[in-house]
Amino acid sequence: MLARISMSRRLSNFLCDSLESCDPEIYDLIELEKKRQFYSLELIASENFTSRACLEALGSVLTNKYSEGLPGMRYYGGNEVIDEIENLCKKRCLEAFELDPSKWGVNVQSYSGSTANFSVYTALLKPFDRLMGLDLPHGGHLSHGFQTSKKKISSSSIYFTSMPYQTDPKTGLIDYNKLEESADLFRPNLIICGASAYPRDWDFQRFRKIADRHEAYLVMDMAHTSGLIAAKQANNPFDYCDVITSTTHKTLRGPRAGIIFYRKPVSETEKFLSDLESRINFAVFPSCQGGPHNHQIASIAVAMKQVSLPEFKDYIVQVKKNAVALANSLISLGYRLVTGGTDNHCILWDLRPLGLTGSKLEKLCEKVSISLNKNSVPKDTSALSPGGVRIGTPALTSRGFKETDFVEVAEFLHRAVHLCLEIQVETGKALPCFLKALENNPKLNALKTAVEAFASKFEMPGFDISDTNNKI
Missing domain, CATH: 3.40.640.10 (Type I PLP-dependent aspartate aminotransferase-like (Major domain))
Known part of the structure; x- marks a missing residue:
């Protein structure tokens, strides 16, 4: 009888333990992902930051x-x-x-x-x-x-x-x-x-x-x-x-x-x-x-x-303004955008005139805490090594970014492209050689530091980053 009661208590404790105490390995990885999101510039057009209330419902x-x-x-x-x-x-x-x-x-x-x-x-x-x-x-x-x-x-x-x-x-x-x-x-x-x-x-x-x-x-x-x-x-x-x-x-x-x-x-x-x-x-x-x-x-x-709230319409209006600001900034820096601009939240950036692939820019940006994705552009023949990248403004707009902030984002992307071209000259066009050159690159480290300092000025929806910074 005592053994049965003891087992029942262990089972009860196991089912009621927090994630942090039950599985610290997964807990720490989630905290690392929070940190990555906070210190990064999230430019993937299909991603956003949901609210704390939505997260609570998901974890219910x-x-x-x-x-x-x-x-x-x-x-x-x-x-x-x-x-x-x-x-x-x-x-x-x-x-x-x-x-x-x-x-x-x-x-x-x-x-x-x-x-x-x-x-x-x-x-x-x-x-x-x-x-x-x-x-x-x-x-x-x-x-x-x-x-x-x-x-x-x-x-x-x-x-x-x-x-x-x-x-x-x-x-x-x-x-x-x-x-x-x-x-x-x-x-x-x-x-x-x-x-x-x-x-x-x-x-x-x-x-x-x-x-x-x-x-x-x-x-x-x-x-x-x-x-x-x-x-x-x-x-x-x-x-x-x-x-x-x-x-x-x-x-x-x-x-x-x-x-x-x-x-x-x-x-x-x-x-x-x-x-x-x-x-x-x-x-x-x-x-x-x-x-x-x-x-x-x-x-x-x-x-x-x-x-359905009025604040949401204000948010979407800002998403579009930010997309236009980012598109115009990239155009002013001499880059080609598919369709010449945007009517929505999304920009399709054609890198072929530069002799770059979207996969290389994606990988380099990942190293400097910028998230975007390689994307096919018209006349592409490979989805694995396409000629462009897709970028969007919904996620950073959720963090409070305005048009002037996206002008700075464009400058970070401009620096990333120049580093891509510089490394490609040294390594040739083969992707494995290019990726190897990204490791411990002092110029990339400097850009990453600047990106993270900029991103960390903005609040994060859904969770309190100070808790994570104290733990990781």
């Missing part, structure tokens, strides 16, 4: 609960509170985008933007039906049907017949005339707009006309621009599209997850939308995934409440 007891199915129709018991949370999340999603619930519905269970997209294809298409999306080297996303001449890359190109549309090679802008010509030949069942690295806005009315010519569904993946759309700082896809997907981090500044909006029929002419809700819900579960992540859904609800 909601992660304990299974809830396959929809509110009121679960395959498990004990979901009365979970049902309330999911219904509240759906309500807030519609409110954030000022949508009439009689005209629009939303599914908030997707684990990510990519799974949301594949669920939509599963709902709307039959195997080998035809879809068109923006080509990845021209700014599109993998999940929009990407394939090469030798291999089908995305599951959307494996299970469906994919044909990309592209940007104009001279302007970098979507070639709507060529898109229309291609659609007339291909006769798609679904057209997807939206991108991963396209710095300009979208002509949804033109897309709608092209889709209607072929009785195709029109789907918008607004993962990158959803925050801008909610704040009315970008064209509104809800006026023209049948289905709209999004991630909930990026410019929405919530947790990493996916959501799907779907149009409801409001007239006899829209009978083809009559079963859209049931098809999308069934595609998400049970077709493409299992039980929803309730801690994510609660965190989405928190983020959507924040999106």
Whole structure:
């Protein structure tokens, strides 16, 4: 009996121990990541810093609960509170985008933007039906049907017949005339707009006309621009599209997850939308995934409440101002940007005129506490060694950066490029030799010190860095 009581106490202590005492190795790594985020310039366009409230929801007891199915129709018991949370999340999603619930519905269970997209294809298409999306080297996303001449890359190109549309090679802008010509030949069942690295806005009315010519569904993946759309700082896809997907981090500044909006029929002419809700819900579960992540859904609800506040619009306006300031600064320093600038939060920087690859600049910037990502630019043939980098302003804007601060960011990037070129002259173009030369380089160390001193002047959303600095 005493042994059983002793074991029970040990079990209780084990389950109630803090992360710091239970697993100091993981705890220390998380603290190091906090430190890295605080002392770095985060310029990855698809990343942001979420709020403390969102983080608290993500780390809550909601992660304990299974809830396959929809509110009121679960395959498990004990979901009365979970049902309330999911219904509240759906309500807030519609409110954030000022949508009439009689005209629009939303599914908030997707684990990510990519799974949301594949669920939509599963709902709307039959195997080998035809879809068109923006080509990845021209700014599109993998999940929009990407394939090469030798291999089908995305599951959307494996299970469906994919044909990309592209940007104009001279302007970098979507070639709507060529898109229309291609659609007339291909006769798609679904057209997807939206991108991963396209710095300009979208002509949804033109897309709608092209889709209607072929009785195709029109789907918008607004993962990158959803925050801008909610704040009315970008064209509104809800006026023209049948289905709209999004991630909930990026410019929405919530947790990493996916959501799907779907149009409801409001007239006899829209009978083809009559079963859209049931098809999308069934595609998400049970077709493409299992039980929803309730801690994510609660965190989405928190983020959507924040999106509806006036302060969020102020934030998005500043995101765009900062992107323009950064773009103009890089242009003034003599660099080439795809499309010549930006209408949103994102900049696509073409390094090919310099004889550099995006992979080299990415690696060097990583060494000096600047986070950005290599990215394909039009006419690229390799995603592993592309000719550009993608940079964005949402994360640093969340830390309080203004236009003048991004002028300084441009100067840091300018110094990084010159160091890249200098090292490449010494090592040649082979990446392994280049990477070896980055180790213990005094010029890189000096730039890193300057970057970290600059970054540490700004507050960090979500957590108190002073606690981390005292521990690590």
